[in-house]
Amino acid sequence: MPHTRTRRALPLVAATALVGGALALGVPQHARAAVPDTIALTITNNSGRTQPVYLYDLGTQLSSGQQGWADANGAFHAWPAGGNPPTPAPDAAIPGPAAGQSTTIRIPKFSGRIYFSYGQKLVFKLTTGGLVQPAVQNPSDPNHDILFNWSEYTLNDSGLWLNSTQVDMFSAPYSVGVRRADGSVSTTGQLEQGGWSGFFDALRAQPGGWSGLIQTSSDGSVLRALSPLYGVETGALPASAMDDYVNRVWQKYASSTLTVTPFADQPDKKFYGRVSGNVMNFTDTSGAVVTSFQKPDADSVFGCHKLLDAPNDAVRGPISRTLCAGFNRSTLLVSSQAPDNTPGDFYQDAVTNQYAKAVHARMSDGKAYAFAFDDVGNQESLVNDGDPQQAYLTLGPLD
Structure with a gap:
């Protein structure tokens, strides 16, 4: 998967944890169970939205270094050769859960992303250099008017790192979790009640151009807020903001x-x-x-x-x-x-960074990846375990 700004944070976190190997997790290496080739990821739809949900598991297969996608069973499929101009990618969509329901898929040893979208499938294309990720800071991006988001993960022989991220944008809310060998579950990334609307209200109330980060669909409904980086790059936020x-x-x-x-x-x-x-x-x-x-x-x-x-x-x-x-x-x-x-x-x-301030203020545990190095001081929304039994992604309400 091509290197992106959002992906800076997770590999560095993973690499830091891996320096100490199992010791970083407090478990001697010889006592740890081998991480299986795939683990279960349960996606629960608590969004309250009635549109169909589409899921995607895209990334780099760690055993081969190949870019591709995984199906619902965790089987890897390499991307075919792309083109210039970019050519359509194979349809990698997995049907997601209806409102109030859950769907369980298998995720393989990837460094990748779990995308989800409401109402429409996402448009992915392939260049000669690999997959073209959605770039909604570009008004002509085919995914601009789709409500979607993604989580990032690394699953390897040393365990699972799974995060929620707002480094590129704040959009459809979700939380992540992992069940450990002792049966306990750790979660993060959940908005407090009213957090979705509260975040956008905070940007609208903030002088200095911060409301310019908000993007809406043709019917006026809110889709997302761009990160301030993209705000500066597109002119939505003044370059003098800091x-x-x-x-x-x-x-x-x-x-x-x-x-x-x-x-x-x-x-x-x-x-x-x-x-x-x-x-x-x-x-x-x-x-x-x-x-x-x-x-x-x-x-x-x-x-x-x-x-x-x-x-x-x-x-x-x-x-x-x-x-x-x-x-x-x-x-x-x-x-x-x-x-x-x-x-x-x-x-x-x-x-x-008023955007990061508003994100953190509305997280139930205060943790978020609101900029690339929000993991300094362990302020990031990340779950990690060396012997993961189950992973979770819960789609939250836009209230």
């Missing part, structure tokens, strides 16, 4: 030091940021400059990319992830120690 906050951060750390401790399990590994010549330079404990950041714009902040690029390394990437979380949550002026993992400090500045 300028005032970024300028204040740069001003503060021209005369003081930002201390970044990016690894919770390595408290002695610290980096020190100081602004000089409009660049924030980071030094290690020896005083050597290890990386530098130009003053980021809103695009870089909301996307955690470009001027806040985060390579998968041991220095720049972890620092950038920490900065990205601090800018989105507006905590870099609250504390000079980063990351600030105190939820009460998040989103308190007048200039902040």
Whole structure:
């Protein structure tokens, strides 16, 4: 499956957990049962909507590296060759549950997505480089007027990672869950009662262009809100949305030091940021400059990319992830120690990621993937287990 912004978060979480193998899950490797080739995923439709639901399990088969789709039994089907212009993909839709009902499918060892749509099947196409994902920030995308969403998952020999995500958009609500070997079930991603309408009301009430993120269908019904990254890219949100906050951060750390401790399990590994010549330079404990950041714009902040690029390394990437979380949550002026993992400090500045603030505020457990590195400080909506017995995806009401 092509690399996308949303997918940044999950593999990094999985990789972090896998570094410690079973120890990260608190179970000795030799004592753990082998993860089967497929596990059951039960989809329950509590949306209250009467339209048919269509399901898709799309991703990369981990054993082969091939991109493709899985049917309801978990059997893998590789995508055929695509074209230029893109050619229609095979119909991978699985009939979903009617309102108030549940459907159980098998999901294989994938790094992929579970899409679901209401009323219409999604349109997928194939290029010579692989699958074309829906891109509803483009008004001409064939899926623009369909109510849909997706969950992300990785199932491999070390277990299951399953999340709910709002990194690209906030749309049809759902929660995810996993049943463990002891019979307990962990869930996350559920909106509080009235959370759907409350989120959109919050954006409409927020000055500064935030209501421009909302997309509606031809009949005026709400479909989704774009992420602020896509809002900036499409002009729906002003490119200056974060300028005032970024300028204040740069001003503060021209005369003081930002201390970044990016690894919770390595408290002695610290980096020190100081602004000089409009660049924030980071030094290690020896005083050597290890990386530098130009003053980021809103695009870089909301996307955690470009001027806040985060390579998968041991220095720049972890620092950038920490900065990205601090800018989105507006905590870099609250504390000079980063990351600030105190939820009460998040989103308190007048200039902040108002989209992420509104998402988190309406989650039953406060957890969400509202931007790419929302997993800093474990604020993400993710369930994980090394011996998963069953997975769950529950479609919630749009109330």
